[in-house]
Amino acid sequence: xxxxxxxxxxxxxxxxxxxxxxxxxxxxxxxxxxxxxxxxxxxxxxxxxxxxxxxxxxxxxxxxxxxxxxxxxxxxxxxxxxxxxxxxxxxxxxxxxxxxxxxxxxxxxxxxxxxxxxxxxxxxxxxxxxxxxxxxxxxxxxxxxxxxxxxxxxxxxxxxxxxxxxxxxxxxxxxxxxxxxxxxxxxxxxxxxxxxxxxxxxxxxxxxxxxxxxxxxxxxxxxxxxxxxxxxxxxxxxxxxxxxxxxxxxxxxxxxxxxxxxxxxxxxxxxxxxxxxxxxxxxxxxxxxxxxxxxxxxxxxxxxxxxxxxxxxxxxxxxxxxxxxxxxxxxxxxxxxxxxxxxxxxxxxxxxxxxxxxxxxxxxxxxxxxxxxxxxxxxxxxxxx
Amino acid sequence: xxxxxxxxxxxxxxxxxxxxxxxxxxxxxxxxxxxxxxxxxxxxxxxxxxxxxxxxxxxxxxxxxxxxxxxxxxxxxxxxxxxxxxxxxxxxxxxxxxxxxxxxxxxxxxxxxxxxxxxxxxxxxxxxxxxxxxxxxxxxxxxxxxxxxxxxxxxxxxxxxxxxxxxxxxxxxxxxxxxxxxxxxxxxxxxxxxxxxxxxxxxxxxxxxxxxxxxxxxxxxxxxxxxxxxxxxxxxxxxxxxxxxxxxxxxxxxxxxxxxxxxxxxxxxxxxxxxxxxxxxxxxxxxxxxxxxxxxxxxxxxxxxxxxxxxxxxxxxxxxxxxxxxxxxxxxxxxxxxxxxxxxxxxxxxxxxxxxxxxxxxxxxxxxxxxxxxxxxxxxxxxxx
Numbered sequence: 001x002x003x004x005x006x007x008x009x010x011x012x013x014x015x016x017x018x019x020x021x022x023x024x025x026x027x028x029x030x031x032x033x034x035x036x037x038x039x040x041x042x043x044x045x046x047x048x049x050x051x052x053x054x055x056x057x058x059x060x061x062x063x064x065x066x067x068x069x070x071x072x073x074x075x076x077x078x079x080x081x082x083x084x085x086x087x088x089x090x091x092x093x094x095x096x097x098x099x100x101x102x103x104x105x106x107x108x109x110x111x112x113x114x115x116x117x118x119x120x121x122x123x124x125x126x127x128x129x130x131x132x133x134x135x136x137x138x139x140x141x142x143x144x145x146x147x148x149x150x151x152x153x154x155x156x157x158x159x160x161x162x163x164x165x166x167x168x169x170x171x172x173x174x175x176x177x178x179x180x181x182x183x184x185x186x187x188x189x190x191x192x193x194x195x196x197x198x199x200x201x202x203x204x205x206x207x208x209x210x211x212x213x214x215x216x217x218x219x220x221x222x223x224x225x226x227x228x229x230x231x232x233x234x235x236x237x238x239x240x241x242x243x244x245x246x247x248x249x250x251x252x253x254x255x256x257x258x259x260x261x262x263x264x265x266x267x268x269x270x271x272x273x274x275x276x277x278x279x280x281x282x283x284x285x286x287x288x289x290x291x292x293x294x295x296x297x298x299x300x301x302x303x304x305x306x307x308x309x310x311x312x313x314x315x316x317x318x319x320x321x322x323x324x325x326x327x328x329x330x331x332x333x334x335x336x337x338x339x340x341x342x343x344x345x346x347x348x349x350x351x352x353x354x355x356x357x358x359x360x361x362x363x364x365x366x367x368x369x370x371x372x373x374x375x376x377x378x379x380x381x382x383x384x385x
Numbered sequence: 386x387x388x389x390x391x392x393x394x395x396x397x398x399x400x401x402x403x404x405x406x407x408x409x410x411x412x413x414x415x416x417x418x419x420x421x422x423x424x425x426x427x428x429x430x431x432x433x434x435x436x437x438x439x440x441x442x443x444x445x446x447x448x449x450x451x452x453x454x455x456x457x458x459x460x461x462x463x464x465x466x467x468x469x470x471x472x473x474x475x476x477x478x479x480x481x482x483x484x485x486x487x488x489x490x491x492x493x494x495x496x497x498x499x500x501x502x503x504x505x506x507x508x509x510x511x512x513x514x515x516x517x518x519x520x521x522x523x524x525x526x527x528x529x530x531x532x533x534x535x536x537x538x539x540x541x542x543x544x545x546x547x548x549x550x551x552x553x554x555x556x557x558x559x560x561x562x563x564x565x566x567x568x569x570x571x572x573x574x575x576x577x578x579x580x581x582x583x584x585x586x587x588x589x590x591x592x593x594x595x596x597x598x599x600x601x602x603x604x605x606x607x608x609x610x611x612x613x614x615x616x617x618x619x620x621x622x623x624x625x626x627x628x629x630x631x632x633x634x635x636x637x638x639x640x641x642x643x644x645x646x647x648x649x650x651x652x653x654x655x656x657x658x659x660x661x662x663x664x665x666x667x668x669x670x671x672x673x674x675x676x677x678x679x680x681x682x683x684x685x686x687x688x689x690x691x692x693x694x695x696x697x698x699x700x701x702x703x704x705x706x707x708x709x710x711x712x713x714x715x716x717x718x719x720x721x722x723x724x725x726x727x728x729x730x731x732x733x734x735x736x737x738x739x740x741x742x743x744x745x746x747x748x749x750x751x752x753x754x755x756x757x758x759x760x761x762x763x764x765x766x767x768x769x770x
Binding site for chain 2: 022023030110379
């Protein structure tokens with residue numbers, strides 16, 4: 001017998017990578033790949049991004065329902081406070097920020113762990129739901145503050161503190177550049193953030209839930225999820241599509257570029273998705289957001305997308321390779337002034353809201369996630385038993 | 386359809402918590418709960434702890450075979466170097482170590498993330514196996530250095546650097562106390578560390594593998610695993626058994642104490658295990674190690690164990706509640722001079738060796754671990770599709 005759990009005697013074999021295995025029941029959201037549709041708490045995510053503020057959607061995802069005006073005002077106040085990190089963290093940022101800005105997500109992971117440590121966050125199972133929620137709000141709200149501060153410190157600039165009068169997305173842009181952003185740019189980034197809060201049971205969300213299931217503290221859950229997001233297979237390289245658009249440079253060069261990529265055995269970054277058979281609804285949304293911003297890069301991206309899809313239809317017939325979230329996410333973030341090396345950290349700022357809800361849900365569930373393994377190594381030497 | 390992975394159309398329902406689900410095939414080790422037996426790479430773990438050095442077993446677990454003298458010498462040199470952290474980390478430790486020593490594991494998590502960040506660790510899928518292994522050795526080897534330094538800093542003491550002539554366990558004790566330890570204490574701690582390197586597919590090992598499967602960097606994998614170990618359900622409270630032994634104070638009070646615990650609805654800490662039906666082989670080993678150290682606490686622990694087992698046989702008939710690893714682990718660590726609040730961090734120093742091997746194995750596998758979820762929330766409002 002090779003199971004590590006005596007409550008079962010027969011190990012259950014499933015597809016590799018737990019592919020298709022239902023690891024949890026969730027009321028937070030769902031992705032319907034065949035329909036090109038996803039939602040949060042029953043609300044279509046695209047509609048939320050088009051009609052709601054980030055703070056409203058954050059409250060929806062975390063608490064289960066859209067907030068009334070009174071609750072929304074209280075939540076905005078909570079976020080304004082949570083966005084400021086304690087001086088024990090703020091003052092330590094220069095010491096934990098590498099001056100060579102290579103892997104900002106690992107620097108952010110360090111800062112988030114420090115925040116949890118300095119705030120003395122307690123194990124989830126020692127805390128009541130209100131304390132768990134407060135810890136998770138503090139962590140998720142602080143991510144833009146930490147990302148922006150570390151970005152500036154790495155470049156020898158003074159970090160900028162959050163401003164109480166601005167929303168979450170506007171604050172992020174203001175802390176990055178040192179200037180309050182144009183409202184249309186803050187709104188565009190806000191729509192990106194809303195659209196990427198949650199998306200099924202991806203590896204980072206699952207990591208957060210596994211850690212939460214041990215009863216660990218909220219910071220350890222978010223830190224673990226950041227670690228999974230740092231993987232290129234998951235969230236690690238969303239600037240590739242924007243790099244490619246610039247490399248192509250003109251729509252008429254797109255078809256040749258696609259041929260080169262495929263001939264070199266490469267994939268065409270920003271196209272195709274494991275879940276969606278149709279157009280990625282996030283891509284459709286963000287294309288509209290990009291179009292509303294306008295400008296030469298947006299024009300180039302839209303024209304190039306069409307040529308790339310044409311080329312892929314010809315070269316990969318029947319594969320339904322459409323632009324995915326990465327394609328227009330990069331265009332929107334770039335137009336909003338987010339530096340390319342911070343695209344994954346910015347994605348993390350949105351996804352941390354989703355992780356928070358999943359940590360709360362998992363902590364309420366109370367069952368430890370602990371699969372088994374099958375031993376396939378050499379036979380036992382000189383066994384004792 | 387609620388699957389988030391279009392390669393499957395039928396979600397696979399499995400027991401809650403993935404209980405019994407084979408999440409990976411591994412050649413690193415196995416636990417045979419019914420036989421009271423576990424091994425690393427086919428070598429009985431108890432035999433390894435009795436006859437080998439930690440450095441030999443570390444090489445075995447990481448590389449797949451026991452090292453010959455030449456390789457062992459080279460590995461000892463590699464560890465001596467890896468045990469020293471760069472000055473960018475060492476000098477930052479005061480800034481990231483809370484002065485109230487409440488949650489040292491979260492402070493360690495911060496330090497390990499910082500180490501990976503300052504060393505610029507690259508994604509596993511960008512690194513070749515030698516680079517992956519070197520990164521993991523640097524992380525695991527540095528944990529005792531970081532734990533001891535943070536322990537001293539939190540108490541206003543100067544941190545102590547590792548000494549090249551000492552083994553891994555002896556170095557840890559020397560860095561904690563500032564004095565080279567008695568060899569018998571270093572050997573006892575070494576045996577504890579060997580015995581706890583790996584133990585089936587626990588939540589922290591699984592977390593490390595999920596993160597590794599995204600292609601993330603080695604530090605993110607170890608940091609995530611530390612987060613899971615911080616959960617009380619997993620590795621979070623190994624001092625409870627030693628606390629209980631001291632609270633009982635005399636063997637003749639053990640039976641009454643057990644009755645009180647059970648009457649209060651509590652569990653008897655240090656007794657019973659999810660996997661082992663027999664005596665926990667780690668407990669049997671560590672009882673022998675404790676006995677070799679001798680002293681009043683050890684005598685009390687042994688006599689109390691017998692009385693507690695007698696009481697449990699009477700009060701919980703048929704349950705086979707034996708002392709688990711927590712019981713004698715606490716006794717051994719305490720006798721070796723490890724402060725009680727560092728028991729989980731010390732466990733992490735051992736388990737990080739096992740995590741390293743699992744990260745290497747998962748990175749070589751290359752398949753992302755990405756289960757699905759089932760949406761059970763409210764129906765979709767005003768659907769778009």
